[in-house]
Amino acid sequence: VQRSLVLVKPDGVRRGLSGEVLRRIEAKGYTLAAVELRTATPEILAEHYAEHEGKPFYGPLVEFMLSGPVLAVVIEGQRCIEGFRSLAGATDPTAAAPGTIRGDLGRDWGLAVQQNLVHGSDSEESAAREIGIWFTEL
Ligand code: ATP
Numbered sequence: 001v002q003r004s005l006v007l008v009k010p011d012g013v014r015r016g017l018s019g020e021v022l023r024r025i026e027a028k029g030y031t032l033a034a035v036e037l038r039t040a041t042p043e044i045l046a047e048h049y050a051e052h053e054g055k056p057f058y059g060p061l062v063e064f065m066l067s068g069p070v071l072a073v074v075i076e077g078q079r080c081i082e083g084f085r086s087l088a089g090a091t092d093p094t095a096a097a098p099g100t101i102r103g104d105l106g107r108d109w110g111l112a113v114q115q116n117l118v119h120g121s122d123s124e125e126s127a128a129r130e131i132g133i134w135f136t137e138l
Contacts, residue, residue, distance in 0.1 A: 003033060003074055004081045005130035007119040010068035013037070017105055018071045021118060024087055024101060030077035034135055039069050047133045060112035072134040081127055084120040091116060 006025065008018045022032065040048075045062045052058050075084060089100025093116045096103035106117050121127035131138055 001076055001078060002080050002124065002127070003076050003131060004084050004121045004127045005119075005134060006073040006075055006084055006121075007134075008071035008073070009115065009117055009119060010065065010070055011115040012105075012117040013069050013071055015105075017117060020105070021071075021101060022073070025073070025075055025084070028077075028083060028087060030075045030080050030083065032073060033076045034072075034074040034138060036072050036135070037069050038072055038134075040065050042066070044133055048130060057113050064111075064113045064115060074131055074135060074138065081121055081124065085122065088116075088118050088120050093117070 006021070008021050012018060012021060018037075022035070026032065042062065045065050046053070049058065049061060049065075052061065077083065087101055089096030089102040091102075092108070092114060093102040093106025094108045096106065096116075098104060101118055102116050106115070109115055121130050
């Protein structure tokens with residue numbers, strides 16, 4: 001069965017939307033395999049966002065991800081990687097379809113980085129890699 005790493009980013013935790021994100025995951029029928037509130041570190045983020053290093057939004061992205069705790073979650077279920085990305089909606093919360101987490105709860109704040117509430121792994125390979133970064137014991 002597939003696993004995916006989901007993060008409720010600092011904007012989501014700050015706005016009190018952690019429970020709402022978990023509710024939508026569980027309502028979809030996915031299982032929570034691990035949930036932990038934690039503060040990222042520059043080291044964790046350098047690994048997690050290695051593919052974005054050098055992009056113009058990289059610095060603001062890391063700064064944003066360090067601005068408060070994140071809820072790190074491992075979800076489980078058939079095709080949950082694709083399924084959670086459908087639940088999350090498009091990267092840009094203004095463009096994200098209504099009915100999705102970002103479309104229903106997010107908006108553009110005019111900042112250097114898109115504060116779009118959640119992250120979800122985009123492939124089995126990145127899920128395995130990201131779960132190893134955030135949950136060293138799994
Ligand atoms: P998706 O793959 O749906 O975009 P993601 O979270 O995996 O979701 P990435 O493309 O991996 O998105 O980018 C990582 C994060 O960096 C985004 O979620 C967003 O917070 C930020 N980001 C991405 N592209 C931009 C951009 N052009 N301008 C500002 N911030 C961005």
